[in-house]
Structure formats: C-alpha cells, structure tokens
Amino acid sequence: MNILDKIVKDKRVEVDLRKGLIPISQLETSVLFDRHSNSLAHTLRTSSTGIIAEHKRRSPSKSVINHDLNVQDVAKGYDQAGVCGMSVLTDGKYFGGSLDDLLLARASVKMPLLRKEFIIDEYQILEAKAYGADVILLIAAILTTSEIKTFSELAKSLRLDVLLEVHNEEELQKSIMPSLDMLGINNRNLKTFEVSLETSKKLSKIIPDDFVKVSESGISNIEAIKELRPFGYQGFLIGENFMKTEDPGASATTFINALN
Numbered sequence: 001m002n003i004l005d006k007i008v009k010d011k012r013v014e015v016d017l018r019k020g021l022i023p024i025s026q027l028e029t030s031v032l033f034d035r036h037s038n039s040l041a042h043t044l045r046t047s048s049t050g051i052i053a054e055h056k057r058r059s060p061s062k063s064v065i066n067h068d069l070n071v072q073d074v075a076k077g078y079d080q081a082g083v084c085g086m087s088v089l090t091d092g093k094y095f096g097g098s099l100d101d102l103l104l105a106r107a108s109v110k111m112p113l114l115r116k117e118f119i120i121d122e123y124q125i126l127e128a129k130a131y132g133a134d135v136i137l138l139i140a141a142i143l144t145t146s147e148i149k150t151f152s153e154l155a156k157s158l159r160l161d162v163l164l165e166v167h168n169e170e171e172l173q174k175s176i177m178p179s180l181d182m183l184g185i186n187n188r189n190l191k192t193f194e195v196s197l198e199t200s201k202k203l204s205k206i207i208p209d210d211f212v213k214v215s216e217s218g219i220s221n222i223e224a225i226k227e228l229r230p231f232g233y234q235g236f237l238i239g240e241n242f243m244k245t246e247d248p249g250a251s252a253t254t255f256i257n258a259l260n
Ligand SMILES: O=P(O)(O)OC[C@@H](O)[C@@H](O)c1c[nH]c2ccccc12
Pocket: 054, 056, 116, 117, 139, 165, 186, 216, 217, 218, 219, 237, 238, 239, 240, 241
C-alpha cells in the first residue's frame, strides 16, 4: 500500500468518527457558516505575485518541518508579507495539523484560506465552511469523476472556491469540469514523493484557459516562479521553503520583495 492509500484509509475511519460526534446540522449553525467567503481564484487573477503560503508542521516526506510556531503568528506574518492566500493543513496524523489551526488562522486574518485536506466525503466540505475556509482542495488521485463533480458542486453551493489537484494527464482529463475554479499541478508525486517542476510545465499545455493555473510543491526560489510564469501559472503554492525557517512570514516577505 502506498502512502496515499494509507492516508485515505485512515481518513475514512476518522471522518466516520467525526460524523458520529458532530452532526451536519451542528456544523451549519457555526457562526462562520454564513460568513461571506473571499475568492482565491479572483485574488490570484489580479495579483502580480500569486504566492499561496502554507502552514505545514510536518509531512510524510520530510517528517518535522517546524513544531515551534503558533498558527496565528504564521498567518499574520504571511498576511503582512502580502501573500494572496494561505493553505492550512488540517490532517493530524500525517501533517500535524487540525481544524483548530484553520479556525485560529481564520480568527487572525481576512485573506482567502484553503483547507488543505484529503477530502473523501461531503462532510469535510461542510466542516471546511464551518471552520472558516474560503477554498477546498480536491485531489484527483483519490476521487472518481463523479465524486469530483458532487464535491465541487457542493462547494460552489456553499460559495467556496475549488482547487483541483492533479499530477498527470490522466487525472487531468478525468477532472476537467465547470465547477472547478483552479487547477493545481502538484510537482510532488504523492505516491513516491518525487518532485519535479517539469510536471507543471508539461501539463500546463493541456489545461483550458478558463481555469487559474496553480503550481504546487517543491518551489524553493524565485527562479522557479520566473521559469513557471511563461507556462501560464498565476498561483504558486509554497510550504516548506517558508515553514522550515524561524519566521515564515519574514521569509515570505523577503521572497515576495525579490519577486517584485
Ligand atoms: O512544502 P512544499 O514542497 O512547498 O509543498 C506545499 C504543498 O504543495 C504541499 O504541501 C501539498 C500539495 N498537495 C498536497 C496534498 C496534501 C498534502 C500536502 C500537499
């Protein structure tokens, strides 16, 4: 079993437990459920930098990245740096995150927040809304075409943006549909952890222009961004490069200043 299969197997158990404890009717009464969300796709379309900065304490590929920070400090730092949005990992077992991280980030900043999660059930989309997300991630490698359709349409009905992540042409072909806002090309293969910017370059050619293109993972310098822009990318998702430093916000500021 590869790591992605393991994560999904654990996730199904976790989601069933959550559902048993907190009914959907309770999620819908959250004060955040009626909050007007901010569109990340719109922000990226009008931005000159396109940086989406991630909060990630650890990962299966790198183990510990940073366990010493408060998510609210990281969020405020990223906000001051002028990033377009923040991605908050909410998976606990493999990434050391939680829905509380999302809630605390929401309480700290107004910018678009992405719930970075392995979504396999509609329930998690309602949770995303209830905990203050503006955007959800859907990972094509773990979903069927019909799930992508149902999940993205539910997200749209809640006024959440949808970032659909793919790693190869087959995943892209099975996923393209009008209920998506952004297409994310993951430079990291989630099954083998191999990282290559070539993945973004190669797949850019077959992404229709209606979607905002986001390049994800393994971006560690501004040269990578300059290399990817000519391929039509308007969004760049960066985690470890910022999170491995003592002050991710300051690192994002330096990075963005160098880009301008
Ligand atoms: O830390 P990096 O290499 O900059 O990558 C960030 C982000 O792209 C990565 O965390 C990610 C992309 N897709 C995912 C899906 C699940 C968990 C994590 C991810």
